Amino acid sequence: MKTGIKFGTLLLAATLLFLGPAISMADHHEEVSNPDVKCLKCHSKNLKKKLEDGETMSLRIQVDEFGTSVHQVIGCTGCHRDVAKGKHPSKQPIASRRAYSLKHNQTCSQCHEAAHDSYKGSVHASMVEHGDAEAPVCSDCHSAHAIQTRTSYEPVNGEPCSTCHSDINDAFAQSVHGLARTEGNQLRGEHVNAPSCAGCHNAHDISAVTDTEYLVPKCMSCHEVAELAHEQWLPNAGMHLKSVGCAACHSPQAELRVDLQLFDRLKQAPVRQNENNGTVQETLAAIDTNGDGLDPVELWKLVRQINEQDETIDVTLLGRLEVTNSVDAHRLAASTEAVRSCESCHRGNAEPFQNVTVSMSRKDGRKESFKADSRVLNSAMSVDSVGGFYAPGGTRIKVLDGLLILALLGGLAVPVVHITLGKILRKKTGTDNK
């Protein structure tokens, strides 16, 4: 009897020990399918794997997160197809956590081909391609096992973008867009949704924000009447909308700069870095021999050198007034607070023109910038090289100021000299009118 009780107790204990986790999971997460229960039998525990780079990777799955993810319907083997009955990759070495994420980045494309194709052209994918260890792969934004529906990314908390771009997200939260999302759209009516991150930058085909042809149309896609509204009061509205970034005026506290981008007049497109022109830094550093930023003569040489090297292009520098940093670009204010004073740019030595960069687009659209001397905007040497940027008053050419002074002095001198000459001659010849 005593033995029987003991045996029965042991059997119950053993049963609870083996089935306990499964019963517990079934209790809390009925959505988890039976085959997955088998996986979770081990992977709900604190399993770890030693990686080849010396680090340790947790193999534990948060059961409740997976149970509520949209992927619970496809189960573990939906993604982990290398796992089957009698086949488990536990012995296979994993180089690093990053290598494992990169490997499974391809797994997502098996079902999400369109999204993955979009991602492949994005600035994020380009960073991955260039070996940036911080560049996001699918699981960095969507997580590995707690994958949620698309609508879960809508709230203003900025997830998942804020994971990497927290400072930008903080600025956005206080912007006219961010406040419209949290406090209601006071300006355009509640029925108009202010954009979240993906509203401007897209979800997967995220372009480099410095790609100038990308963002303005994005703004215009919601602010349909913006062009017309600017034309009502702003002289040369079309030119301003093309060569002044929206945030340059609509983020009134932002620090500004002029970015002079190498632009091909024949193709009417920015010059992108390619095999022939090497890295931007190398190309520009070779010109800026003293390393203090490109001066007007160096800039003129740069443009001449590029045009001489390649007969199929006709390069000039196209200027664009933009905010200096991406945080300011997201600190957009209501239109009533936007900079409206023309004098802020069109006066001599205006602040935005003291900060000048020269840039070239990389293949993925991101720009690499190089410091330039602000004199490049006021020099006669820049008439050809900086052919694509001029702000009357603000970037006036100093030599012409000198010519104008000469014209004024000359205009005054002619009568003075002529009258004096007359007096001398009359005195000399005795024909002075009495």
Place this chain on the structure above:
Amino acid sequence: MTTPNATQGSPGQTHERVYLHAMPVRIWHWANALGFLVLILTGFQIRYVDLFSLMSFETAVHLHNWVGFAVIANWFLWFFYYISSDKVTNYHPDFDAPNFFKRYFDQAQYYSQGIFKGDKKPHDVHPHDKFNPMQKLTYQFVMFITAPITFLTGLMMWDVARFSGLINAVGGIRVVNTVHVIMFILFVFFMFLHAYMGVLGPKPSSHYKEMFTGWEEPHE
């Protein structure tokens, strides 16, 4: 109104008066003068908003644009008036270069010496040949080169996006602006010179009066 034979002069005068400037030319001239002054003033304001503030930059630009269009329209009135008139001869080039430049230097010598000694003017005005060689060359340059270049570059800068193709073809907006400003500088100098030359008539007010009445003022 005045008729062409009025150039025969009025009886009883010691010097035959000539009807030099027809009404359309006088209207054009003063409208142009006013336009040029406003354009120069607003041009200064646009370029030097940090140095003086007669008006806001925005107002200066709008005024510059509107007056610019008025001056362009005025130029066309002047152009069509002259090409449809027998007085277009005033602007005809003189292909006898040696003779023209001899007369040019005679005129220069008159302005630098003769005028002070009471010499006779080397050029007799006539409604169909009212400009002396120095005036002729200057006005040909101003009306057929400087003004059209200023108008064209001004038009391009009025709407850079609209004329971007043309701007691109001539080397970019900085080239266009530089040319426009050089023309502006020439006009500033011209205005000083023109205003001063206007006082070099028989009396300091003579040429100014002529531009109001149309009649050449009597010589003393």
